[in-house]
Amino acid sequence: MDNGVTRRERSPGMKLLFVAIVAAVLIVPLMLVYALVYDRQDQAQTAQQAINAGWGGQQVLSGPIVAIPYKTTQLQRESVDGKTVERAVEVEKTLYLSPVENRAETRIDPQERKKSIYRSVLYTARVSGHASFAVPADLARFGIKPAQILWDRAELRIGVSDARGLTTGGFVKASGKPLEVQPGNGPAASGGQGFFAFVPWDGQGTLPVEYAYSVRGSRAIGLVPRGGSTRWDVTSAWPSPSFGGSFLPEKPRISGKGFTASYTVDKLALGQPPVANEDMAPPQIDNLDGSSGSYIAMARADRGGSGQSLAVTVGLVEPVNLYSKVNRAVKYGFLFIGFTFLAFLLFDVVGGARVASAEYLLTGAGLILFFVLLLAFAEVIGFTAAYLLASAAIIGLLTAYSAAVLGSWKRARFIGALLVGLYALLFVLLNLAAWSLLIGSVLLFAALAGVMYATRKVDWGAVGRHDATA
Numbered sequence: 001m002d003n004g005v006t007r008r009e010r011s012p013g014m015k016l017l018f019v020a021i022v023a024a025v026l027i028v029p030l031m032l033v034y035a036l037v038y039d040r041q042d043q044a045q046t047a048q049q050a051i052n053a054g055w056g057g058q059q060v061l062s063g064p065i066v067a068i069p070y071k072t073t074q075l076q077r078e079s080v081d082g083k084t085v086e087r088a089v090e091v092e093k094t095l096y097l098s099p100v101e102n103r104a105e106t107r108i109d110p111q112e113r114k115k116s117i118y119r120s121v122l123y124t125a126r127v128s129g130h131a132s133f134a135v136p137a138d139l140a141r142f143g144i145k146p147a148q149i150l151w152d153r154a155e156l157r158i159g160v161s162d163a164r165g166l167t168t169g170g171f172v173k174a175s176g177k178p179l180e181v182q183p184g185n186g187p188a189a190s191g192g193q194g195f196f197a198f199v200p201w202d203g204q205g206t207l208p209v210e211y212a213y214s215v216r217g218s219r220a221i222g223l224v225p226r227g228g229s230t231r232w233d234v235t236s237a238w239p240s241p242s243f244g245g246s247f248l249p250e251k252p253r254i255s256g257k258g259f260t261a262s263y264t265v266d267k268l269a270l271g272q273p274p275v276a277n278e279d280m281a282p283p284q285i286d287n288l289d290g291s292s293g294s295y296i297a298m299a300r301a302d303r304g305g306s307g308q309s310l311a312v313t314v315g316l317v318e319p320v321n322l323y324s325k326v327n328r329a330v331k332y333g334f335l336f337i338g339f340t341f342l343a344f345l346l347f348d349v350v351g352g353a354r355v356a357s358a359e360y361l362l363t364g365a366g367l368i369l370f371f372v373l374l375l376a377f378a379e380v381i382g383f384t385a386a387y388l389l390a391s392a393a394i395i396g397l398l399t400a401y402s403a404a405v406l407g408s409w410k411r412a413r414f415i416g417a418l419l420v421g422l423y424a425l426l427f428v429l430l431n432l433a434a435w436s437l438l439i440g441s442v443l444l445f446a447a448l449a450g451v452m453y454a455t456r457k458v459d460w461g462a463v464g465r466h467d468a469t470a
Contacts, residue, residue, distance in 0.1 A: 041323040047118035059217035062189035062224035063158040063239025085225040098227035102130035104332035108236035128212040159190025188279035222313035242315035283311035391423040
């Protein structure tokens with residue numbers, strides 16, 4: 001006796017539609033993971049700021065410059081008996097004299113400090129140099145007469161943007177004689193912070209200056225070049241520097257033992273007069289925060305307006321910024337879901353295995369969990385070790401689950417091999433950022449070609465029937 005048990009199945013096209021809907025639903029938790037990465041990155045930055053608070057922030061060094069008061073007259077308008085009258089009054093202004101030549105050397109000694117699972121890059125920089133000053137022979141062309149200058153109140157100023165970082169004070173010599181250093185009164189390019197000393201000079205001849213000081217800071221250090229010619233030599237044991245600002249170093253040398261870099265900036269490149277009656281404003285420098293996958297956006301200085309200083313910067317970049325890499329990894333999450341679902345669909349449509357919507361959903365949840373595990377472990381054991389651990393856990397979980405869903409360990413091994421290939425590819429893409437688009441595009445083309453070939457005989461609109469007799 002025949003028992004006609006007929007079960008209607010969805011067409012392959014309908015199966016594809018339901019898989020696409022499930023994949024679209026999984027975008028929501030994937031975006032939540034994306035938001036989680038930003039939240040953890042924000043917490044890390046808060047912790048880093050707490051570490052840096054008692055040490056010193058990004059430092060911008062400026063000077064030395066000589067600031068000399070001078071007297072001049074200017075017209076002042078007053079109202080007398082309802083009439084506006086003008087009268088000449090004597091006022092005091094400041095003349096800012098840039099060095100004819102400045103040679104500075106900076107040795108950066110980096111260190112890492114931790115707070116809980118977070119860390120920040122700190123440093124102590126030892127700065128030394130020598131400069132020379134001379135009054136331009138055509139000073140009168142700048143609207144200042146030598147007789148107006150009050151040489152007995154001349155100050156030599158050196159700036160540090162975060163004075164909390166000054167540790168051992170400053171050492172200054174002028175014409176071979178040590179000067180007594182006072183706090184504050186730094187150049188405007190450093191926000192007025194730093195130190196100064198009264199310098200005995202009458203403007204005759206050349207004034208040679210030697211200086212040295214130590215400064216603490218975090219993540220980056222910059223220098224504002226001034227005067228006729230500036231040379232800045234920087235050395236450090238930190239293996240991952242980032243060079244930014246308005247000028248780049250000449251042939252920097254970088255190795256696993258550290259780096260050396262030299263900057264040479266000429267007065268023509270600065271476009272600044274040797275003397276001025278207004279000090280140069282601070283430069284525009286972006287913060288180094290490790291976000292956006294490029295660390296930096298590294299430090300940058302631009303010509304932002306009249307009288308604004310230019311700067312060169314050296315950032316101490318973390319060799320592996322885990323939040324940047326996890327952020328980029330999450331962006332590939334939908335490709336993981338798509339490739340795995342596609343394999344399941346092919347086994348369903350071509351191979352005859354039956355995969356339910358709930359099974360697609362659970363598999364997608366496992367793939368998204370990978371990124372949560374990666375973030376959690378990376379904060380503790382580092383990115384590479386976390387990647388290996390999280391990918392091994394998810395590959396093992398989904399391979400075992402695929403054996404039950406697809407009804408065959410042979411098919412499950414294919415899913416496992418696919419996941420191994422995907423995670424290996426993602427790791428390569430994360431480390432070859434410049435080539436990621438090219439590699440990804442070629443592989444997507446190859447995957448699409450493979451799917452087209454495997455499904456070339458599938459009737460996507462047909463409705464199948466499985467008749468069972470007993």
